[in-house]
Amino acid sequence: MLLVKQWTSDLLGLLFPNLCNACGNSLFRHEQLICIKCLYDLPFTDYHQYADNRVAKQLWGRLPLNAAMAMLYFRKGAKVQNLIHNLKYNGRTDVGVLLGNMLGERLKPAILYQDIDIVIPVPLHRKKFKSRGYNQSTFIAEGIAAQMGIDISENHLIRNTSTESQTKKSRYNRYENMKAVFQVNFPEDIIGKHILLVDDVITTGATLEACANALLATGAAKVSIAALAFAE
Numbered sequence: 001m002l003l004v005k006q007w008t009s010d011l012l013g014l015l016f017p018n019l020c021n022a023c024g025n026s027l028f029r030h031e032q033l034i035c036i037k038c039l040y041d042l043p044f045t046d047y048h049q050y051a052d053n054r055v056a057k058q059l060w061g062r063l064p065l066n067a068a069m070a071m072l073y074f075r076k077g078a079k080v081q082n083l084i085h086n087l088k089y090n091g092r093t094d095v096g097v098l099l100g101n102m103l104g105e106r107l108k109p110a111i112l113y114q115d116i117d118i119v120i121p122v123p124l125h126r127k128k129f130k131s132r133g134y135n136q137s138t139f140i141a142e143g144i145a146a147q148m149g150i151d152i153s154e155n156h157l158i159r160n161t162s163t164e165s166q167t168k169k170s171r172y173n174r175y176e177n178m179k180a181v182f183q184v185n186f187p188e189d190i191i192g193k194h195i196l197l198v199d200d201v202i203t204t205g206a207t208l209e210a211c212a213n214a215l216l217a218t219g220a221a222k223v224s225i226a227a228l229a230f231a232e
């Protein structure tokens with residue numbers, strides 16, 4: 001019986017091998033989701049240690065943030081892109097939690113991120129949520145919140161209208177368009193609090209800027225930003 005079980009398990013392993021979400025190679029039994037080699041090769045930014053990192057500088061002058069960082073450099077065709085692709089399009093929400101855990105491990109001892117009250121994922125566009133079935137940033141936020149021992153909320157920051165495609169608009173128009181999109185519910189929970197906003201990849205920062213502005217306008221004391229990756 002034991003032999004049959006082992007054989008079945010090996011056969012299933014051959015048919016559905018456990019593959020690394022970054023490089024696609026088979027994982028060894030002790031490896032989970034990402035192989036050791038890929039973990040070792042991940043391009044970490046160490047931005048959590050520097051207030052004047054490139055993500056923060058990109059947002060400087062646009063809004064009064066407490067701190068901003070991204071954990072990894074995002075390069076097209078590279079391992080980080082594969083990881084985020086699997087998280088967003090292949091249902092690998094476990095990759096989001098794992099990377100969120102890694103992010104939380106870094107933020108936990110970081111001076112700028114010490115007094116966070118609530119972790120809030122950037123809400124997904126309603127149509128995208130419907131077709132994807134989940135918000136990838138929620139799983140990243142769950143990983144962070146678990147490491148830092150902080151609550152996560154998906155009820156406080158809401159996307160209230162559908163926005164048209166952002167790609168062909170200038171940054172100014174995009175921002176104007178985003179401004180009305182986010183709404184804060186239960187403001188009494190937000191007033192005077194330090195909020196950590198979580199996103200997957202930072203590109204222009206327009207969405208994060210609109211989210212942070214909505215929270216600050218509601219009376220949040222501080223808003224900080226953490227993302228998995230930064231598109232250079």
Ligand SMILES: [Zn+2]
Nearest residue numbers: 020023035038
């Ligand atoms: Zn790998």
